[in-house]
Amino acid sequence: MSLDNKPIYTGGCQCGAVRFRVEGALGTPSICHCRMCQKAFGNFFAPLVSVTDTDLTWTRGEPKRFQSSNHVKRGFCPECGTPLTYEAPDGIALAIGAFDEPEELAPMVQWGLEGKLPYLDTLSTLPGYTSEGDTESAEFLKTMVSYQHPDFDTVRWPAEEAGK
Ligand SMILES: [Zn+2]
Ligand SMILES: [Zn+2]
DSSP states (O other): OOTTOOOEEEEEOSSSSOEEEEESOOOOOEEEOOHHHHHHHTSSSEEEEEOTTSEEEEEESOOEEEEOSSSOEEEEOTTTOOEEEEEETTEEEEEGGGBSOGGGOOOOEEEOGGGOOTTGGGGGGSOOOOTTTOGGGHHHHHTOOOOSOOSSOOSSSSGGGTTO
16 A cells, blocks of 8 residues: 555556556456456456546556457557456556456446357356366476466566566
8 A cells, every 4th residue: 555545556567568557546356247347358258447536557568469450459568468358438447457466346237248168157067177277287387487478567577587
């Protein structure tokens, strides 16, 4: 929390080339099932939260934008492709999964129901495993080195450049 008690949120893309900071009250977290959001996120739906009533700062880099319609631009990291923004005339929303603490942003409403995929409601009934529980991937996991930016702001990134 800042001195004037505005909530602060941070986040960014997978590679760390683009980082953001949001000060103030977020809008209602949502998911959108519409076909354009599916494509923009390469996913079943788009999880988004409005930052229209906040101070949004790009603290490292800035998204590249694709104009997906005459009204809307979609922002993404130009280096790694992580979807980051939905930018409409009435404001900007950020991708919930890009926040450093997405668990704080539980969706409260759904949009674009006409595009909802038929198997979504049964996903939670599928058989499931933790990464550690997948014994065939044990060696893969043991030798894996992550290049993903951590879930907090860094002074220098990538880390190996920090000493140069
Ligand atoms: Zn990136
Ligand atoms: Zn949508």
